[in-house]
Amino acid sequence: MGSIGTSxxxxxxxxxxxxxxxxxxNPPAGxxxxxxxxxxxxTPLRMRSVELHNRIVVSPMCQYSADNGHLTDYHLVHLGQLALHGPGLIFVEATAVEPRGRISPQDSGLWQDSQIAPLRRVTDFIHSQGVKAAIQIAHAGRKASTLAPWIGGTANKAVADESVGGWPNDVVGPSAIPFHEDHAHPKELTIQEIKGLVQKFAETAxxxxxxxxxxxxxxxxxxxxxNEFLSPLSNTRTDEYGGSFENRTRFVREVTxxxxxxxxxxxxxxxxVSGTEWMEWAGQPSWTVEETIKLAKLIPxxxxxxxxxxxxxxxxxxxxPDSKSFQIDIGRTVRKALRAEGIDLTIASVGFITDSKIAHDVVQEGPEAAADLALVARQFLREPEWVLRVAHELKVAVKWTNQYSRAGPRTDFSKKF
Structure with missing residues (x-):
């Protein structure tokens, strides 16, 4: 008798x-x-050599759970469960380019080689599900050395001092202007330090x-x-990194x-970017949508x-503003301004994208599209399976992860692949 299962x-x-x-x-869920x-x-979206199988992106979400900048099994599970449910791209949270660039002592970092392997575990799992992996590299500047929100919120104290691993006396910014009285007072970066930080972004990349x-x-x-360098409210320098639009954008240009x-x-x-810092009411120069558009024309x-x-x-x-669409509206304004001048820069929108209709409308091809990609954060904390729920509500039959497919819709869509 011949054997079976050899095909x-x-x-x-x-x-x-x-x-x-x-x-x-094959194909990926979603x-x-x-x-x-x-x-x-x-529908797919291609950026250089990377193609996403849909336009839904897991936005970076700080979890305040890293060990001296190293991701742990917590992050593998947190991000891994999202990979099982079909987004096109998953971001690892803001990851610091140097220790004092963390928001809190428990933030992700990539300033040393030992931090590569824990991140590789996460990217390997995300890739195993056919999903693309992204990372946001960052420096917290004057908002560094703060407590995790569930601690700072209850203690009514933002600053993480040395007793809990903080560095309140080594917080830096473009100018010596604190974010708020409950934050550390930053030291103004020297030109040499700025140049060093540009190099640290490159090394982290x-x-x-x-x-x-x-x-x-x-x-x-x-x-x-x-962002602190971009805004004249937080950047009052009088050298080549402050003052004019060109000078305030010099740091981001050099980093890029x-x-x-x-x-x-x-x-x-x-x-x-922050499309605006919502300080127009104060009657002082600040970072605005108009400056965001000006920057957007340069960055390609x-x-x-x-x-x-x-x-x-x-x-x-x-x-x-009161409207929940305020960030989506900024993205639409920027996108229209660019398209009007023939600049086809891909725009990603984030903020209060919590249901299927909003997600659909944000990216739906047409003159009123606000963006090309929809970034979602907190809704994934509420519903890790949110991509599948959106597909169901929009009546779009999508692939489920193989191991979960028996729990999917009654129609066996997998047979159509």
């Missing part, structure tokens, strides 16, 4: 390129059964490539160091060009492929 069609094919066995997801009829949200990431994002938003020079030409590079020539538009975070007195 390659019966093989439980392993995922390629990872150092452990897990079945290949891929539409019928690509021709799928809304833009569930090289380690990110070694850790297996497909995409790198430079964090230039939310009141952290790059240094990173672009050390990563593969085929690798997409993103920049996240620096090597940026995607502009990730957020807002706020740099000024304690910020006043947000």
């Amino acid at each position: 390659s069609t019966l093989e439980n094919t392993p995922a390629p390129g990872v150092p452990f066995y897990t079945p290949a997801q 891929t539409p059964v019928d690509k021709t009829s799928a809304p833009t949200l569930f 090289k380690r990110a490539v070694e850790a297996g990431f497909d995409v790198i994002e430079i964090h230039g938003a939310h009141g952290y160091l790059v 060009e240094a990173v672009r020079a050390v990563i593969p030409e085929t690798m997409p590079l993103w920049l996240r 020539s620096w090597g940026i492929d995607v502009l990730d538009v957020s807002s706020g975070g740099n000024s304690y007195g910020q006043q947000f």
Whole structure:
């Protein structure tokens, strides 16, 4: 009697390129059964050599759970469960380029080689599910050495002092202006220190490539160091890094060009910005949507492929509008301004994208599209399976992870692949 199960069609094919066995997801979860009829949200998007199977991105989310900058099994589980449920791209949280660039003592870091391996475990698992992996590289600037929010919030104290691993006497910024009275008082960076930080961003980017990431994002938003240089409210320097728009954008340009020079030409590079710091009410010069548009027109020539538009975070007195679409609206404004001048820069939008209709409308191809990619953060903490829920509500049949497919919709969509 002949043996059975020898046919390659019966093989439980392993995922390629990872150092452990897990079945290949071909295609990845979150891929539409019928690509021709799928809304833009569930269509592929290509950036240089990287193609995402849909437009839903897990945005960077600080977890305050790293060990001296090293990711732990917590992060593997936290991000791994999201990879099982079908987003096109998953970001590891803001990752510091030097120890004093962390927001809290428990933030992710990539300033030394020993931090590569824990990140590689995460990228290997994300890749095993057919999903792309990204990292946001960052420096917290004057908002560094703070407590995790669930500690600082209850203790009514933001600063992490030396007794809990903080460095309140070594916090730096473009100018010696604290974010708020409950934050550390920063020291003004010297020109030499600024040049050193540009190099540290580049060194971190090289380690990110070694850790297996497909995409790198430079964090230039939310009141952290790059954003602090951009704003005349936090940057009152009178040298080549302060004053004019050109001078205030010099640091982000130098960081971008240094990173672009050390990563593969085929690798997409993103920049996240705060589209405005919401301080127009104060009657002083501040970072505004108009300046964001001006910056957006320059960055493609620096090597940026995607502009990730957020807002706020740099000024304690910020006043947000009542509408939940305020960040999406900024992205739309920026995108329209660029398209009007023939600049086809990919735009990513983030902020209150919590349900299927909003996610659909943000990226749906047409004159009113706000963005090309929808970034989602807290909704994934509420619903790790949110991509599948969105697909169900939009009546888009999508692939489920093989091992979970028996729990999926009653129609066996897997047979159509």
